[in-house]
Structure formats: structure tokens, C-alpha cells
Amino acid sequence: xxxxxIIGYIILFTFSIKSQIFEVSGRVYDxxxxxxxxxxxxxxxxxxxxxxxxxxxxxxxxxxxEIRFLSLSYVGYESLQYDIKGKxxxxxxxxxxxxxxxxxxxxxxxxxxxxxxxxNAVTNLEYNDPExxxxxxxxxxxxxxxxxxxxxxxxxDTLEVDTSAIEFRKFxxxxxxxxxxxxxxxxxxxxxxxxxxxxxxxxxGFKDPIFIFLLSMMQSTAFYKDRIRIGDKEYINPISxxxxxxxxxxxxxxxxxxxxxxxxxxxxxxxxxxNFDGLKGVISINTxxxxxxxxxxxxxxxxxxxxxxxxxxxxxVQNKQWFPVQLNTIAIMNNVILSxxxxxxxxxxxxxxxxxxxxxSLPFGFGxxxxxxxxxxxxxxxxxxxxxxxxxxxxxxxxxxDFWLGYRIDSLTxxxxxxxxxxxxxxxxxxxxxxxxxxxxIITGRIPWGIFDLDINRFIGFNxxxxxxxxxxxxxxxxxxxxxxxxxxxxxxxxxKRIKYGGDLRFMLYQKHDVExxxxxxxxxxxxxxxxxxxxxxxLIKPEYFRDFLITRMDNTISYKGSIRFRTLKYLVxxxxxxxxxxxxxxxxxxxxxxxPLAKQSFxxxxxxxxxxxxxxxxxxxxxxxxxxxxxxxxVVWFQYTRGIKDLIGGDYNYNRFDVKIEKSFYTNYLGETxxxxxxxxxDTDIPYTTLFNGNGAYQVFTIFAxxxxxxxxxxxxxxxxxxxxxxxxxxxxxxxxxxxxxxxFAVATNIAFGTLDDKKKHQGIDYKTLEHGYxxxxxxxxxxxxxRIYSLGVGAYYRYGPYTFANGWDNIAWKVxxxxxxxxx
Numbered sequence: 001x002x003x004x005x006i007i008g009y010i011i012l013f014t015f016s017i018k019s020q021i022f023e024v025s026g027r028v029y030d031x032x033x034x035x036x037x038x039x040x041x042x043x044x045x046x047x048x049x050x051x052x053x054x055x056x057x058x059x060x061x062x063x064x065x066e067i068r069f070l071s072l073s074y075v076g077y078e079s080l081q082y083d084i085k086g087k088x089x090x091x092x093x094x095x096x097x098x099x100x101x102x103x104x105x106x107x108x109x110x111x112x113x114x115x116x117x118x119x120n121a122v123t124n125l126e127y128n129d130p131e132x133x134x135x136x137x138x139x140x141x142x143x144x145x146x147x148x149x150x151x152x153x154x155x156x157d158t159l160e161v162d163t164s165a166i167e168f169r170k171f172x173x174x175x176x177x178x179x180x181x182x183x184x185x186x187x188x189x190x191x192x193x194x195x196x197x198x199x200x201x202x203x204x205g206f207k208d209p210i211f212i213f214l215l216s217m218m219q220s221t222a223f224y225k226d227r228i229r230i231g232d233k234e235y236i237n238p239i240s241x242x243x244x245x246x247x248x249x250x251x252x253x254x255x256x257x258x259x260x261x262x263x264x265x266x267x268x269x270x271x272x273x274x275n276f277d278g279l280k281g282v283i284s285i286n287t288x289x290x291x292x293x294x295x296x297x298x299x300x301x302x303x304x305x306x307x308x309x310x311x312x313x314x315x316x317v318q319n320k321q322w323f324p325v326q327l328n329t330i331a332i333m334n335n336v337i338l339s340x341x342x343x344x345x346x347x348x349x350x351x352x353x354x355x356x357x358x359x360x361s362l363p364f365g366f367g368x369x370x371x372x373x374x375x376x377x378x379x380x381x382x383x384x385x386x387x388x389x390x391x392x393x394x395x396x397x398x399x400x401x402d403f404w405l406g407y408r409i410d411s412l413t414x415x416x417x418x419x420x421x422x423x424x425x426x427x428x429x430x431x432x433x434x435x436x437x438x439x440x441x442i443i444t445g446r447i448p449w450g451i452f453d454l455d456i457n458r459f460i461g462f463n464x465x466x467x468x469x470x471x472x473x474x475x476x477x478x479x480x481x482x483x484x485x486x487x488x489x490x491x492x493x494x495x496x497k498r499i500k501y502g503g504d505l506r507f508m509l510y511q512k513h514d515v516e517x518x519x520x521x522x523x524x525x526x527x528x529x530x531x532x533x534x535x536x537x538x539x540l541i542k543p544e545y546f547r548d549f550l551i552t553r554m555d556n557t558i559s560y561k562g563s564i565r566f567r568t569l570k571y572l573v574x575x576x577x578x579x580x581x582x583x584x585x586x587x588x589x590x591x592x593x594x595x596x597p598l599a600k601q602s603f604x605x606x607x608x609x610x611x612x613x614x615x616x617x618x619x620x621x622x623x624x625x626x627x628x629x630x631x632x633x634x635x636v637v638w639f640q641y642t643r644g645i646k647d648l649i650g651g652d653y654n655y656n657r658f659d660v661k662i663e664k665s666f667y668t669n670y671l672g673e674t675x676x677x678x679x680x681x682x683x684d685t686d687i688p689y690t691t692l693f694n695g696n697g698a699y700q701v702f703t704i705f706a707x708x709x710x711x712x713x714x715x716x717x718x719x720x721x722x723x724x725x726x727x728x729x730x731x732x733x734x735x736x737x738x739x740x741x742x743x744x745x746f747a748v749a750t751n752i753a754f755g756t757l758d759d760k761k762k763h764q765g766i767d768y769k770t771l772e773h774g775y776x777x778x779x780x781x782x783x784x785x786x787x788x789r790i791y792s793l794g795v796g797a798y799y800r801y802g803p804y805t806f807a808n809g810w811d812n813i814a815w816k817v818x819x820x821x822x823x824x825x826x
Contacts, residue, residue, distance in 0.1 A: 024067050024084070025060040026091025028053050030077075035366070037095060038311050038328065039284060039294040041253050041265060043071040048256045052263075052284070052294065055313040055326040056368075075252050075267050075282050114249035117264045120290040121239050128291040128322050129224035135189045136323075138374045141407045142184070144329070144367035145416070147176040176419040177363060179204045182396075183407045187378070192617050193385040198392045200399045200407070204420050205427030222324055223295050223312055226669060228279065230299060231308050235277045236669050238268045239292065246274055246670060252282070261288045270300050275735045276670050281309075291322040307332040317374050324371060331365035370409050386512075387570055389619035389630060445537070451480040457537075458489050464715075465554040466525065467495025478624075483508055491524070498556075500524035514573075515566040525554040528585070529694040529719065531659060531681065533638050534563070534575040534611035543819060547698045547706035552715050555690050556584040563609075571618055575611040580604070580649055583690040588765040591688040603688045606651025611640040635664035644687070657691070658682045672732040677708045680724040686759045693720045695753060695771065705781070705796055705816035710751050712777045712800035712814045719768040720755030727751050731783070745783040745794070752776055773803035783818050794818035 024044070028037045036057025043050040044063050050070075053059045067088055072080040077095040126132050183200040187193075220229045226241075227234040238247045253265040264285045270278035277299075284294040291314065298309040311328040412420075446453040455473030462468050475487030488503035502522030509515040526532075530551075561579030568574060584602040591603070618632040637660075644655040658681065665675035681693045697713030698706045705711065708727045731747040755771030757763070779798030786793040796816035806812050 021062050021064060022067050022088065023060065023062045024070070024088045024091070026058070026089075026093055028057045028059070028072065028074075028093045028095060031094035031096045035330075037074060037077070038313065039265075039282070039296065040072055040074045040077075040095070041255055043255075045069060046071075050255065052255065055294075055311055055328055073253060075265070112244075112249065112251075114251040114264075114266050115244050117251070117266060117285050117290070118239065118244055118249055121285050121292070122241060122243070124290045125224055125239065128289055130222055130321060130323050131188065131190070131224070133188075133190065133321060133376060135187075135378050135380045136374065136376050137185070137187045137378045137380075138371050139407070140184045140186060141370045141372070141409065142180075142182045142367065143408075144180050144365055145176050145419075146178040146331075146363060146365040148172050148363050174415060174418050175422050176415060178365075178423060179416055179419045180206075181404070181408075183404075187380060187384065189380045189382070189385060193380075193382060194389050194619070195385050196390045198390065198396050200403060201392070201396045202399070202404070202420070203397075204423035221327070223283075223292050223297075227667065228297065230279075230297070230310055231306065233277065233299070234667070235279045235297075235299060238279060238283065238297075240669065242669065246271060246276060247278065248272075255284075261286055263287075263293055275737070277733065286322075288316065289322065291316075293322070318376050320376055323374055323376075325374075326371065327369040329365070329367035329369075331367070333363045333365075385570075387567065387618060387620055388622045388627070390621045392621075392623040394624050446475075448477065451476055453477045453487075455487075455489065458491065461491070461548075463548050463551040463554075465496060465552055466493030466498075469493040471500075482511075493525075496525070496554075498525075510566075513567050516564070518563045518565060518577075519561075521560050523558050526557045526583070527551050527694075528553040528555050528716065529689055529692045531679070531693060531696070533613075533640055533659065533661070534565075534577070534609070535573065535613055535638075543705070543821070544707050544709075546704045546819070547696075547709045550698055550700060550703065550706075550715055553587065555586065558582045571614055571616050573613040573615075575609075577609045577611075578607070579609075580606045580651070583688075585690060589689060589763070590765045591762055592764075593762060603690055604650045604652045605691065606645045606648045607642050608645065609640065609642040611638070613638050633666075635662055637662050653687045654685070655687050656684045670735065672730060672735055674728075674730045676729070677727040678725070679708075679727075681720070681722065683721045683758075686721075686762055689719060689763050689766070692757075693723050693755070694718065695720070695723075695755070695775070696725065699814055702815045703817070705818045710753065710775065710777060711779060711796075711798035711816060712812060713775065716766075717769055718753075718755065718771050718775070719757055719763065720771055721758045723753060723755030723771060725751070725753040743787075744785055747781040747783060747796075748779070749781070749798070750776075750778045769804070775804055776800070776802035779814075779816075781816070781818050783820060791819060791821045794820070 028040045028042075029035065030037055036053075038053055038055040038057060040053040040057070040059075041050070042052065042059055042061070044061060045065070045068055049061070049063060051059065051061055067084050069084055070082045070093075072082060072093065072095060074095060076097060078098050080093070080095055082091070082093050130136060180203040181201070182198055185197045185199055187195045223237065223239065226237055228237050229235075236246070237243070238249070247268050248271045249266050249268050251264060252267050255263040255265065264287075265282060266285065267282050269280040270276065279297045280300045281295065281297040283292060283296070285291070286293040292312075293314050295312045296309065298307070309330045311330075312324050313326045314322045315325045317323040317325075445456050447456060453475050455475065458471045458473030460468070460470055469491050471489060471491030473487065473489035476485055485506040485508075486504070488501065490499060490501040492499050500523060502520065502524060504518065504520035506519075507517040509517055559579060559581040561577055561581075563575055563577030563579075565573065565575040582602055582604050590601070613636070615632045615636040616634040618636075619630040621628045621630055640659040642657040642659075644653045644657070645651050646654040660681070661677060661679045663675075663677045665673060667673045679696075683692065694716050695713050695718030696709050697715050697717055698709035699712055699714050707729070710725075727749075728751070729747055729749040731745065733745050734743050736746045737744060753771055753775040757770045760770070777798050777800045779796055781794055781796035783794035783796075784792045785795065794817075796818050798814045798816065800806070800812040800814075
């Protein structure tokens with residue numbers, strides 16, 4: 001009996017050993033930079049079981065046999081066999097980088113095996129794209145740190161005593177340069193309803209959450225659109241239609257997941273002798289729905305002060321959909337270097353002498369986004385969304401420490417806490433929050449000053465009629481009242497020697513739909529026969545307004561107007577108004593039949609108007625002070641109807657006027673960006689030329705280019721009561737030509753206009769032409785000849801042809817300087 005018991009124990013013990021599960025875990029780092037390596041391929045022993053590190057370089061695997069070694073492989077790094085010596089938990093593994101470039105050419109016996117995989121991934125793009133789901137929601141925690149690579153700096157014991165390099169080294173051991181965190185709740189409903197609520201922000205040295213928004217735009221949320229955003233540019237997705245003709249793909253490895261699916265690891269880069277905004281990196285495709293499981297991407301060419309790389313990790317969520325669960329952004333500052341023995345560096349506002357620091361070190365940023373609480377079946381309705389896409393909670397910057405505990409993946413380290421304390425103290429001394437408000441002022445055109453906002457666009461101006469003009473514009477802001485806004489302006493032109501002024505009062509009646517009552521009075525100058533829409537805003541950095549420099553003919557105008565403006569149907573803005581204006585011409589023009597009247601150089605107009613702007617998909621960022629448009633990918637349409645009423649409070653004329661314009665820009669992969677504008681106007685009866693249409697000319701022999709105008713048409717050369725115009729431009733970018741350091745961008749343009757004028761005999765005392773035969777011009781621009789970061793310079797030439805061509809060929813040519821601003825879309 002005892003014998004059988006012993007046999008039974010032996011069998012049970014043997015079975016327990018056989019069924020024992022071994023678990024190995026750890027983290028993989030770059031041996032030099034100590035940066036965690038995401039998506040490293042790991043195989044246990046010599047089998048087919050293993051997996052990859054996550055986006056933080058961490059791994060954890062279970063195996064039914066004793067684990068003797070791990071085989072690690074990673075594109076751009078030496079393969080490694082890591083022997084397990086007792087400890088199998090919390091391993092620290094370092095891999096050495098190797099000089100690796102995708103080969104120039106690879107000869108395959110048949111089709112490149114990576115192409116079949118990429119084609120399958122492209123075929124399943126819509127199926128795997130989370131934004132093709134009916135709806136989803138999630139919570140996102142972001143953290144970004146800017147720091148120096150500490151291991152590239154000299155150790156303290158190698159430095160001379162009492163050097164500031166020792167002080168700097170000690171500082172970096174206890175502090176990063178900068179840290180910020182945020183928590184965002186996102187809701188999405190197909191096809192394009194999106195709402196992101198930033199519920200918490202913590203920014204070292206800053207209170208203003210707009211900084212969070214700008215950094216959150218560093219990369220696209222998912223890797224399934226034709227174009228992927230990295231930083232302030234968009235790049236053609238290697239997983240898109242036609243990509244195998246433009247990208248070179250190489251299958252690097254094949255892994256096997258625990259669900260019996262295969263994972264193909266493929267490296268990619270633009271093919272040689274191709275010019276387009278492409279990416280390079282590594283992508284892992286899972287055979288389960290041929291979906292992206294991991295991706296690393298960086299611009300194929302490093303241009304500018306910052307080198308960026310993005311990393312994304314996806315998981316199969318709720319047994320339904322591949323979904324991004326973590327996104328990393330790595331930013332290396334190329335133009336900020338610690339080197340040689342005479343340089344200095346600014347440390348969070350304090351200038352430090354770095355004498356003795358001879359090792360080059362680049363600062364870099366490391367941002368992490370963790371997605372949690374994913375819900376793929378939320379119950380949303382369209383009324384849950386509006387035009388505000390990103391909104392900052394008023395209490396976002398004031399969250400208590402306990403609030404953050406529910407969202408942080410790990411507690412803040414001592415070094416991170418020290419960074420907050422140090423940078424906050426420096427910010428208070430240097431007033432960083434005022435500086436970030438200055439940046440916002442550049443975008444919005446207003447400078448906060450207590451309960452007032454100063455209008456930047458009113459400070460200085462120039463046109464050929466007024467000459468240089470100085471002025472001031474001021475309005476109250478939300479600090480005084482969120483219900484009303486009152487303000488005014490004055491302006492003095494040094495050429496026309498006349499003071500202009502005006503005032504306005506606005507009441508916010510219903511904030512949800514932006515219902516606003518507006519009253520204004522102005523005594524100023526307006527362009528003769530110019531076109532203005534109800535929402536036009538003068539902006540210093542909007543190239544289209546460079547045409548204003550050339551305006552030579554203006555009318556003295558006194559106007560009174562009241563209007564009510566509101567948003568409805570989500571994307572439609574309506575402005576209904578009633579007003580009176582008196583326009584006085586400043587030349588010999590007179591209106592009427594027969595001989596010139598004795599004293600009629602001013603004209604009275606009483607008008608009722610309604611203006612509409614429809615921008616489907618237009619999104620806004622809303623913080624505690626501003627609502628900033630983020631634009632739209634759809635055409636924007638304006639329609640404006642004006643009814644002139646005779647004998648009502650002094651009006652001289654009955655008429656109906658219609659103004660329309662349509663604007664649209666779109667990008668075509670491998671061809672570039674196309675933009676066009678259609679403008680048209682119609683007036684049904686004879687009225688003075690002050691309220692008709694000029695041709696929108698913008699000619700000087702050599703001047704700054706103004707988009708959406710006629711470069712070769714003289715100012716006030718044409719006059720119309722009915723017209724239609726088309727402005728077309730195609731920008732090839734760098735697709736046609738580029739060298740290593742010289743990257744000009746070519747663009748072509750064509751502009752066309754037709755028009756008529758009723759009863760030409762009534763418009764006397766001035767010279768003009770009409771547009772019945774059609775006006776044509778085309779041009780070539782070579783942009784980005786000189787890139788100065790904030791703006792770039794180029795040159796262009798336009799040629800006038802067709803019925804209105806001049807006999808002297810040189811008179812048909814206009815030469816242009818092309819000035820393009822980075823922020824001109826705001």
C-alpha cells in the first residue's frame with residue numbers, strides 16, 4: 001500500500017512539473033541612449049513562442065517549459081541572444097544600434113513578398129480604421145518630457161573642480177527641462193462628429209491650456225488615413241493606394257502570436273529617385289484582418305529644427321476592432337546643442353555658462369499617450385456634438401493631486417516632481433504665462449490687457465491711398481463681461497491726412513449657438529467697388545490681404561449698421577443686418593445721363609442684408625478666452641444678399657445685389673495641393689460705381705504676391721455690374737525637383753474672369769474697361785527658395801493673354817515675391 005502511495009506522489013509531482021508555467025518579464029533599452037525600444041521581436045528558446053515589447057519597451061511572456069534564453073531582433077540593432085541566469089522577472093536588456101540602411105535594390109525571384117502583405121493591409125484599410133465605426137469613446141492620458149541625454153554628458157569625476165559643467169550635470173541628474181500632462185475625454189460618431197474635452201492639464205511653468213492643444217497635434221491618432229500628420233506637416237501613408245510604386249518595402253521577420261495569427265514585420269522607405277513627402281520606419285501587420293499592430297514612422301528627410309518620430313501600438317479591443325492604445329512622440333532638437341568650450345545654454349530661463357562641456361548633447365522630447373476606457377458601442381446622438389471639436393474645461397488647470405491618481409499610468413518620479421517645482425518657480429519670475437498669451441495673440445490678432453484686448457491689426461497699415469497709417473483698436477473682453485463687448489478704433493493716414501474712427505457694441509444673447517447682436521458706427525475709408533463679406537477680418541499674416549497695399553482708389557464712408565449673427569444647423573453662420581451708408585468719391589466720377597450734375601459726389605444707401613457662410617465640418621478650439629477655428633476639409637461657401645431701399649432714411653437707390661464665393665483646397669497623393677476660389681456678383685439695376693465690382697486687380701511690375709487676385713490686372717482697370725471669376729493654383733511642393741540642401745517648390749496658377757456692365761453711359765468722369773470677352777492670366781511660382789522657419793520666400797511671374805493683351809509684351813508680365821507664413825491658416 002505504501003508503495004502505491006509513493007508511486008502516486010511521484011506521478012503527481014511529475015505532472016505538476018510538466019504543468020508548471022514559467023513567466024519572464026523585463027524591459028529592453030537602447031544601450032547608448034537608454035531610451036526604451038518598442039516592438040522588439042523576442043523568441044523564447046528555439047521555439048516559435050514569444051512576442052514583442054510594448055511601446056514602452058516592456059515585455060511579459062508565459063511559457064510551459066523552462067526558459068533558458070531569449071532571442072531578440074530589431075531593425076537597426078544587432079541581434080542578441082540573452083541567456084537567462086536564474087532571474088527571469090524585471091530583466092533589463094540593452095541592445096546595440098548598428099549602422100543599418102535599407103538596401104538600394106533587392107532582387108526577388110518572384111514578387112516582393114512584402115507587397116502581398118501591404119496590398120492586403122490596403123484592402124482592409126476601411127475595415128480596420130476605428131473612425132469607420134458607428135461610434136466610440138475613450139479617455140486619453142498624455143505626458144511629455146523635454147530633457148537632455150544624460151549619458152552623453154561627462155561624468156562629474158571627469159570634470160575639473162568648480163566648473164559650471166559640474167553644476168549643470170548635477171542639475172540634469174535631478175531635473176528635466178520641462179514636463180506637461182493632460183487628460184482628455186474623446187467622443188466620436190461616424191462620419192465626422194468629434195468632441196475632445198480636455199478635463200485636466202498640468203504644465204510646468206504655464207497655466208494656459210492652449211499649449212497642451214498645440215503639442216497634442218504632433219501626430220495623427222490612427223495610421224489609417226491617406227496622409228499622416230507628424231508635427232506641422234502631412235506625409236503620404238505607406239499603407240495607402242499606390243504606395244508600393246512609391247515606397248520600398250522589405251519583409252524583416254515573421255512572428256507568431258498566441259492566437260495563432262502571424263505578424264509580419266516590414267521596414268519601409270521612399271524608393272530612390274522619387275520626390276514626395278514620405279516616411280521611413282517599421283510596420284507590423286497582423287494577419288487577423290490584416291491590421292496594423294505596431295508602427296514606427298519618421299519623415300524620410302529631416303528638415304528644420306526638430307526631428308520627429310512617432311510610435312503607435314494597437315490592440316484587438318472587445319473582440320471587435322483593432323484600436324490604438326498607446327502613442328509615443330520623440331522630438332530631437334537639432335539646433336540646440338551643448339558643445340565646445342565657449343557655448344552657453346538657457347536653462348528654463350537661466351543662462352548657464354557651459355565652459356568645459358565638450359561632449360555634444362541634443363535635448364529631446366518624449367511624449368506618451370495612453371488610451372483607456374475604450375467603448376466601441378456608446379449611445380451617442382448627433383445633438384451630442386456641435387462645431388466645437390476641442391474644448392478646455394475651465395477647471396482643467398486647477399485639478400487636485402488626487403484627481404491625477406486615477407489617470408496616471410505610473411506615479412511621478414522624484415525627478416519629474418522636481419521639474420515641476422523648478423520650472424514653476426522660474427516661470428513665476430520670468431512671467432512665462434504672459435509670453436504664451438503673446439503667442440495666442442499672434443494667432444487671434446488680439447493682445448490681452450486686463451479687461452481689454454488690443455487689436456494688433458489696427459496698430460499699423462499701408463495702402464497706396466492712405467499711405468502709412470497708424471492707429472489703435474481696443475475692446476473689452478470676458479474679464480469684464482461674458483455678455484457684452486464694447487470697443488472702438490481710430491486710424492490716421494499720413495498720405496490722405498484724414499482721421500478715421502468707429503465704435504461697436506456686441507451682446508451675446510445665447511452662447512450655445514453664438515447668437516450675437518451687433519451695433520456699429522464707422523467713419524472710415526472703403527475700397528471703391530470692392531467686395532466685402534460679413535465675416536471678413538483683416539489679418540497681418542494673411543497673404544491674400546497683401547493686395548490691400550496696392551489699393552489706390554477709396555471712398556470716404558460713414559456707416560451705421562445693426563445685425564444679429566448666429567450659428568445653426570451646426571455649420572451654418574447667418575448674419576442678418578440693416579444699415580445705412582454714405583459714400584463720397586475722391587475723384588471726378590459722376591453718375592447719370594447727360595451733363596455732369598452740379599454737386600453729386602456722395603451717394604446714400606439704405607440696405608437690408610443677409611449673409612450666409614456654410615463650412616461643413618468646420619471645427620473649433622475653445623478655451624476660457626477664445627474660440628479659434630481649426631478649419632475644414634470641405635469647400636466653404638459664402639452667400640450674401642443685399643437689398644437697397646430707396647427713400648427709407650435717405651436711401652437714394654432700389655437694387656438687389658448678390659455676392660457668392662466658394663473656396664476649397666485638397667491634396668492629391670504624389671501630385672500636390674490644388675486650391676481654387678470661385679467668386680461671382682450680380683446687381684440687377686444701375687447704381688453708382690462705388691457699389692459695383694472692380695476686377696480685383698493686384699498689379700505692379702514687381703510686388704508681393706496676393707493669392708486670389710489678378711496679378712497682371714491694373715487697379716480699377718475694369719468695372720462690372722455682373723461678373724464671375726476663377727482663381728486656380730496647383731502647388732507641386734517638392735515633387736518636381738529637390739537637392740539635398742536646395743528644395744524649391746513649384747506652383748502653377750491660372751485666373752479667369754468674365755463680366756458685364758449695364759448702361760455704361762451713366763458712369764462718367766473715369767476710365768474703365770469691361771470684361772465681356774474674358775480675362776486670362778497664368779503664372780509660375782518657385783517657392784521656398786529661402787526658408788526662414790516662420791516664413792519662406794520665393795519668386796513668381798504671371799503673364800496676361802487673350803482679348804485684353806497689351807501690344808507691348810513686357811506690359812503683360814508681372815513679377816512677384818512670394819511670402820508664405822507658417823501660421824497663415826489661422
